[in-house]
Amino acid sequence: DAGVIQSPRHEVTEMGQEVTLRCKPISGHNSLFWYRQTMMRGLELLIYFNNNVPIDDSGMPEDRFSAKMPNASFSTLKIQPSEPRDSAVYFCASSRSNYGYTFGSGTRLTVV
Amino acid sequence: TQLLEQSPQFLSIQEGENLTVYCNSSSVFSSLQWYRQEPGEGPVLLVTVVTGGEVKKLKRLTFQFGDARKDSSLHITAAQTGDTGLYLCAGLSSGTYKYIFGTGTRLKVLA
Numbered sequence: 001d002a003g004v005i006q007s008p009r010h011e012v013t014e015m016g017q018e019v020t021l022r023c024k025p026i027s028g029h030n031s032l033f034w035y036r037q038t039m040m041r042g043l044e045l046l047i048y049f050n051n052n053v054p055i056d057d058s059g060m061p062e063d064r065f066s067a068k069m070p071n072a073s074f075s076t077l078k079i080q081p082s083e084p085r086d087s088a089v090y091f092c093a094s095s096r097s098n099y100g101y102t103f104g105s106g107t108r109l110t111v112v
Numbered sequence: 113t114q115l116l117e118q119s120p121q122f123l124s125i126q127e128g129e130n131l132t133v134y135c136n137s138s139s140v141f142s143s144l145q146w147y148r149q150e151p152g153e154g155p156v157l158l159v160t161v162v163t164g165g166e167v168k169k170l171k172r173l174t175f176q177f178g179d180a181r182k183d184s185s186l187h188i189t190a191a192q193t194g195d196t197g198l199y200l201c202a203g204l205s206s207g208t209y210k211y212i213f214g215t216g217t218r219l220k221v222l223a
Contacts, residue, residue, distance in 0.1 A: 004154075033210070043155075043200065043213040056210065091154050100145060101202075101211070103154025 006092050006104035013111055018080040021107045024073055025094030033101065034067055034077050035091040043091070049075065061086075082111045115139075116203055116214035124220045128190055133217040135184045135201035142206040144177055144184050149198040149216075191221045 005024040013019050025032050034046040047057045049069045057067070064083070069075040079086055089108050093101040116137045125131055135144070143162040147155035159168050161177035161184065168175045172195075174187040188195055198218050202211035 031209075042215050045210055045213075048210055050209070093154070100157040100160055101155075103156070105153050 004092055004094050004102050004104035006090075006107050008107055009105065010108045011110070013082055013109070015083055015111055016081045017111075018078065019082045019086075019109060019111075021077040021090050021092075021109070023075045023077070023092030023104060025075070025092070026102055027073065029094035029096045029102070030072075031095045031097070032069060032075050033093045033095075034075070035093065035103075037089045037091060037106070046077070046090075079109075082109075084111045087111050116201055116212055118199070118201060118214040118217045120217060121215070122218050122220075124222065125191055126222050127193060130187070130189050131191060131219070132185055132187045133199055133219070135186075135203075135214050137182050137203060139203070139205060140181050141203035142181070143204045144181070145202045145204075145211060146175055146184070146186055147200040147202065149200060150196075155198075155200055191219075193221045193223050195219060196221050 004026055007022045030051050032049040035043050036046055037043045046059045047067045048055050052069045052072055065079055067077045087110050089106045091103050091106045093103045095101045116135055119134050143160055145160045146158045148158055149155040159170055159175045164179045164181045166177045172189045176185050184201055198216050200216050201214040204211050
């Protein structure tokens with residue numbers, strides 16, 4: 001199993017640009033989570049999908065952030081427009097019924 | 113808001129030493145997990161504990177869940193440089209679906 005696959009690994013963009021982060025969860029996992037990690041705030045849950053349906057998006061910072069899961073094998077997190085304070089490492093994780101999360105390697109986003 | 117406080121925040125020790133890191137909360141958790149995260153990678157699950165007082169061992173790592181299921185500890189015996197990383201605890205409350213992550217302990221083991 002290739003694990004949770006995220007792309008890109010690194011993204012540098014200018015303020016105001018649209019950013020799309022991608023995630024392929026582990027096959028058979030029915031839950032998918034997007035997290036953001038910073039030194040100041042640690043790991044923050046942004047949104048949780050169960051069986052491709054968004055269940056809890058209360059962690060999404062504001063309307064500039066949106067996430068989709070069109071099918072069981074793909075999810076995207078979009079930031080439009082991006083701001084410097086969005087700079088962080090974004091992780092996608094998947095699990096089967098909360099039996100421990102498998103995290104991807106993350107996308108390091110820098111907004112200049 | 114549930115909070116999981118981890119201590120110490122930073123720890124630097126010599127190879128061969130023993131150490132304990134702590135994860136504390138005022139909330140009761142139905143299960144608690146420990147993860148290790150290495151630079152440039154995502155957290156990797158080490159263990160899940162579900163019963164108050166439970167002790168689990170993973171080679172040189174010993175994990176304990178508090179009797180009241182509000183706290184946990186991770187003890188490492190004879191630390192090695194490969195143990196270097198960020199250790200995160202994560203708690204799941206009854207009736208919820210999401211783990212809340214702790215603030216993390218950043219461990220550096222020096223050769």
